[in-house]
Amino acid sequence: MCAPGKRMERELADRVLDLAAQEPDIEVAFHRQCFARHGHFAGDDDTRLEALLDCANDPLTDAVWFAHGGYGTNRIAAAALARLDAVGRAKTFLGYSDAGYLLAGLYRHGIGRPVHAPMAADIRHDGGEAAIRRVFDFLRGSTDGLERSLGAQPSVAFNLMTLAMLVGTELMPDLTGHVVLVEEVSEHLYAVDRLFFHVTQNLRGIAGIRLGRVSDVPENDRPFGASEEDIARFWCERSGIPYLGFADIGHDPGNRIVPFGHRG
């Protein structure tokens, strides 16, 4: 585990390690970088980059599992992609939210196996253990934790803000023909509307959008006047993108797993 964005709390890491200790076939190790501090980040850019490469290029591990979201992966993702070796380029990478910058870049270049999945820090939520066990089961080969809507077309899943910041950048994959699942947390509905404007205008040619949970919406000085699904439908219709309904993803322990490019 490494933390390309926000620092991990040791107490949360200990709870994940306790849970892993009950699973004889799972071994979890936190890189010490997870606990580093540098302003907003879990260590400066070089520290986070080197830790990510330590984990990715280590032939003794099966997967790089991101400890926490926050913000910062976009600052090191391009450099990390350029330095993945043969081991790193065959590895599974699991996370969501801010980790989406790296998942996107991996998928763009067809390297590694990027997977939208719960992160270690999700153990802090009520029911968070279930999210952690969902990842353990996935690593064992179970498909029980996969998002149930995955169908004939390849899917990807992103935090909406992360996807909005990705479009047009060197990390953005070609999503032609893909079903794009989006979720959001802690954004006003007017900001969600604004993000949908941006994303739908920049994602021509996708197979459709599914809406995950939009949670912890801050209270505004006036009601927005439309629900998050109204917003998704409105912008999908405007841009000619099929709106396909809900997806069972979000910043919560129910967040299901979406291997990038997976067909159901």
Added chain:
Amino acid sequence: MCAPGKRMERELADRVLDLAAQEPDIEVAFHRQCFARHGHFAGDDDTRLEALLDCANDPLTDAVWFAHGGYGTNRIAAAALARLDAVGRAKTFLGYSDAGYLLAGLYRHGIGRPVHAPMAADIRHDGGEAAIRRVFDFLRGSTDGLERSLGAQPSVAFNLMTLAMLVGTELMPDLTGHVVLVEEVSEHLYAVDRLFFHVTQNLRGIAGIRLGRVSDVPENDRPFGASEEDIARFWCERSGIPYLGFADIGHDPGNRIVPFGHRG
């Protein structure tokens, strides 16, 4: 005046009218739509669109001056551009922040005269009368209120979030060779960093970026660890965009005027 995003308070409108009454050569009129309510917006999309067209296509006025920012201009800008008549296509449009969506679309299509300038609602700030008088003077032909950094290359000015949401959309002008001035308000510094990542990756070929004021930054649970100028320099250097220093624009009464495409 019309309000393509947020509703105007009558008390603020009255203060602007009082100020205009002292100027014999200036006449200001608020479209009744400025005071409409529809959820987050000053009336629903149709109401705001029709009011904008009423103002723009009116042969008896010289300029469309936006009353307020907020959010919502992006929802009606493309439809408004399609319905500007010969009168509307020759008019001056003044505003900033959320109004930037329409200024951008006008500039993209080379119609009207889009101008980054204070808005009527700026009268609510200490010293706001000076911002209003700056617009009156500009409308009289004065260049005293122009941003002083305007030079040999054409300039545009945007709220950073607005610009980030514009790139890649049907409203985005070609800014090759332009100096791009950006300002921000009420965003965390990590969000400013994220926006600079997105914008610098999407604005290849511009002549440079100037940094306006980044104001009312909310207090975060941890310090970001870099200033807004550090952020601007970092992303400009990464993307090969010249960083040109500060600009005297922002969400405050000091906000100076930038006619889009203007050369100093």
